[in-house]
Amino acid sequence: MKIVPITLKTANEFVKEHHRHHKPVVGHKFSIGLSDCEQLIGVAICGRPVARGADTGLNLEVTRLVTIGTPNACSKLYGACARIAKEMGYSRIQTYILSSEIGTSLKASGWTMETITKGGQWLYKGGKLRRIDQPTEPKQRWAKYL
Numbered sequence: 001m002k003i004v005p006i007t008l009k010t011a012n013e014f015v016k017e018h019h020r021h022h023k024p025v026v027g028h029k030f031s032i033g034l035s036d037c038e039q040l041i042g043v044a045i046c047g048r049p050v051a052r053g054a055d056t057g058l059n060l061e062v063t064r065l066v067t068i069g070t071p072n073a074c075s076k077l078y079g080a081c082a083r084i085a086k087e088m089g090y091s092r093i094q095t096y097i098l099s100s101e102i103g104t105s106l107k108a109s110g111w112t113m114e115t116i117t118k119g120g121q122w123l124y125k126g127g128k129l130r131r132i133d134q135p136t137e138p139k140q141r142w143a144k145y146l
Helices: 008-018 073-088 104-108
Strands: 002-005 030-035 040-047 059-067 092-098 112-116 139-145
Touching: 002 073, 008 030, 008 040, 008 059, 030 073, 040 073, 059 073, 073 092, 073 104
Parallel strands: 059 092
Antiparallel strands: 002 030, 030 040, 040 059, 092 139, 112 139
16 A cells, blocks of 8 residues: 545545545645555545634644545554644644544554544524534544644
8 A cells, every 4th residue: 555645636536435424625735545556545635623723723634534445544544644744844633533433543543532522513603503414423533743
């Protein structure tokens, strides 16, 4: 397996085809792919933290990560994201997973589970409801200090 650079368009196409509960993203800082030398078998998209309070300028978030199920592919992508973020000058990288997921790939990559969010539904300023086309269950926040 080999880490390869990819465009956001390519990453989003892979997310659209393979991610089980999230849609493509609007922007990113960088995207990477994982190839088995014949085809793309996974992608990771990294960008600004979605939670505005976490966006210090030195935090980065893995906003999407998806594979076709190849063993160790997720761990390889999480590890590569952290190494690239460190080289870019970030001091911390984070991601969220569903509370129903166990985080084996994150543990294997040296990340630490920090907290569990409340989840649920809420209103944005102006009375607009949070999107409900994605899971609203509590999520685990995992991070790695670089």
